[in-house]
Amino acid sequence: ASHSAADLTAADVTRHKWWGWGMDDVRFRFDNKPAFAPLAKNKIGVDLEQVTQFDDPELSDHEVPAGRLGDAEREAIVGLVGEANVRTDDEYRVLHSFGRSLPDLFHVRSGDFERLVDAVVYPGTEEEVAGLLRLAIEKDLVLIPYGGGSCISGSVTPDPAEQRPVLTVNLGRMRQVLSIDDTAGLARVQAGVYGPDLEEQLAAEGWTMGHFPDSFTYSTLGGWAATRSSGMQSDKYGDIEDIVRGMRVVHPEGTVVTNPIPGRDSGPSVHEMILGSEGRMGIITELTVQVHRLPQVRQVIAYMYPDWEHGIRGMHAIARSTDVSPTFTRLSDGPETEFSLAMVKEPTSTKGKVAAKVQDGLFAYLRSKGWDTSEEMSISYVCFEGTKETVEHQKSVVKKLVKGAGGITLGAGPGAIYDQKKFDTPYLRDFLLSYQVFGDVCDTGATWSNINEVHAKVYEAFYEAQRKQGLPGFMFCHMSHSYHSGACLYFTFALKYTSPDKALEQYYNAKRAVQQAFVDLGSTVSHHHAVGTEHQPWLTEDIGELGEHIIEGLFAQNDPGRNLNPGKVV
Ligand code: FAD
Known part of the structure; x- marks a missing residue:
């Protein structure tokens, strides 16, 4: 359903629970997944059956420091957006001061509220956004643009040393698909729209944007553009920079407009300078995006390979093929396959029990062929879209390519299960935190030439860090977001910390080892999780001192008063 901002107030805008992922009562459960607790015990040394889970945190257990917004400033803001759209209550201020990274979740649950934003403002129009920015410059306030707050690089958190009042500008009321150019397949959309709302509005007219990051349910179009996001279907639909064709951005000196055209050669691209700028170049109010019928x-079809290297051979063959263009291609390595199998629920229906028996038979057969079905075997998913004929044709081509690389086709059953469950995994981090276990991710890019080396060396770096700190740990990885020259490697790691005062130090010992391995190997700080503050320590090694100098100049020129999300990216 589409809504005009005038119908909505701050209270209508979707928001996470203050201490974790999602806003509803969805919780991760392990009691219906027989292989999950044994995996947790073997890999990270936590006995879920024995250890008591901590209760959900209560905000009233923590002291929330008072905001610093003066009465006159508040009044001026209320004059712009209305009383209902200025929130200074504790829950709103706490929620908007953190993204959803592991350190964010740890800080928020611990009540570590060193510096919170002072108010959350919900503008309803571009004019109101422009008014807020003018006011911020006049009164020397800091504005932090905010979409869904799902970032995991510290991008929405105020600098602890910031003395000026800090306002979060939540774009959530601006969530409408404004128009669709049927001929060009271009949709004008307000920046604050959440993923499901956007796809629902587009689907009502027979369109899709095709952008589905794992955070899809609680992230927004403007946030995707401001962080250079990539969705799981990027093989076909492109990363967000391929999808966004034009934009409107409220800037300290006016509104930047990049016209929606398919390509441009008008000097260095202003359009590209705003993508990934994490709010530092202005507040994006509207985007024109490519949509598809x-x-x-x-x-989604599932395949299995004897190990990672065979799988990569298959993935590379698919990426190279002139006959297929899948919507997504994904390969889990051995440990991630083991993890995925541990996430499978105990079958209760007759159909489920039969499928489990078939799987047991298949694994026994694969073992008889010499496969290591417990640690090496690597599952892959490939998604096909089109007419019945083109899908069937592509499936038959991929089946041959997979076979040529030493893999087998499992079929549509496991593929459908993956497709339905893909947005549930974020809840696992909240669950694990209540057992003093950190589960987090680091992603990078690699070429087809060095992808196996990056994969192996990141593992070495993580396990070496864990060995040094004397803690068990578990890492797994998948390859996704395939390109002509390479793909994204997405590592997940888990560790149980020894005590709350050591927790973050132990987490960062592991995270730093992984990030350092990325840049040492000539890869990037992140394929799609932005820079924020979390990835800044490695940015110079990624883009070079001169690269950083160029970005610093850009921000200094466009935001001389440092009123727009200062301290992020560089
Ligand atoms: P926010 O977190 O609200 O903001 C992020 C940054 O963008 C901030 O710097 C903010 O100031 C700026 N910003 C937001 N809106 C605007 C605007 N209108 N104008 C200017 N600046 C703005 N990312 C992926 O790309 N792919 C994934 O698959 C993916 N999976 C994730 C899974 C989980 C469980 C989590 C927690 C995160 C994941 N992320 C992923 C990271 C995150 O979801 C993305 O960075 C996303 O693009 C952030 O969107 P948001 O609307 O939540 O932005």
């Missing part, structure tokens, strides 16, 4: 058929 909904495909007639969509199918």
Whole structure:
């Protein structure tokens, strides 16, 4: 359903629970997943059956420091957006002061509120956004643009040393698809729209944007553009920079407009300078995005390879093929396959029990062929879209390519399960935190030439860090977001910390080892999780001192008063 901002107030805008992922009562459960507790015990030394889970945190257990917004400033802001759209209550201020990274979740649950934003403002129009920015410059306030707050690089958190009042500008009321150019397949959309709301509005007209990051349910179009996001279907639909064709951005000196055209050669791209700028170049109010007709058929097929190297051979063959263009291609390595199998629920229906028996039989057969089905075997998912004929054709081509690389086709059943469950995994981090276990991710890019080396060396770096700190740890990885020259490697790691005062030190010992390995190997600080503050320590090694100098100049020129999300990126 579409809503005009005038119908909505701050209270109508979707928001996470203050201490974790999502806003509803979805919780991760392990009691219906027989292999999960044994995996947790073997890999990270936590006995879920024995250890008592901590209760959900209560905000009233923590002291929330008073905000610093003066009465006159508040009044001026209320004059712009209305009383209902200025929130200074504790829950709003705490929630908007953190993204959803592991350190964010740890700080928020611990009541570590060193510096909170002072108010949360919900503008309803571009004019109101412009008014807020004018006011911020006049009264020397800091504005932090905010979409869904799902960032995991510290991008929405105020600098602890900031003395000026800090306002979060939540774009959530601006969530409408304004128009669709049927001929060009271009949709003008307000920046604050959440993923499901956007796809629902587009689907009502027979369109999709095709951008589905794992955070899709609680992230927004403006946030995707401001962080250079990539969705799981990027193989077909592109990363956000391929999808966004034009934009409107409220800037300290006016509104930047990049016209929606398919390509441009008008000097260095202003458009590209704003993508990934994390709010430092202005507040994005509207984007014109490429949309596509909904495909007639969509199918996810699962494949299995004896190990990672065979799988990469298959993935590379698919990326190289002139006959197929899948919507996504994904390969889990051995440990991630083991983890995925541990996430499978105990079958209760007759159909489920039969499928489990078939799987046991298949694994026994694979073992008889010499496969290591417990630690090496690597599952892959490939998604096909199109007409029935093109999907069938592509499936038959991929089946041959997979076979040529030493893999087998499992079929549509496991593929469908993956497709339905993909947005549930974020809840696992909240669950694990209540057992003093950190589960987090680091992602990078690699070429087809060095992808196996990056994969192996990041593992070495993580386990060496864990060995040094004398803690068990578990790492797994998948490859996704395939390009002609390479793909994204997405590492997940888990560790149980020894005590709350050591927790973050132990987490950063592991995270630093992984990030350092990325840049040492000539990879990037992140494929799609932005820079914020979390990835800044490695930025110079990624883009070079001169690269950083160029970005610093850009921000200094466009925001001389440092009123726009200062301290992020560089
Ligand atoms: P926010 O977190 O609100 O903001 C992020 C940054 O963008 C901030 O610097 C903010 O100031 C700026 N910003 C937001 N809106 C605007 C605007 N309108 N104008 C200017 N600046 C703005 N990312 C991916 O790309 N792919 C994934 O698959 C993915 N999976 C994730 C899974 C989980 C569980 C989590 C927690 C995060 C994941 N992320 C992923 C990271 C995150 O979801 C993305 O960075 C996302 O693009 C952030 O969008 P948001 O609307 O939540 O932005």
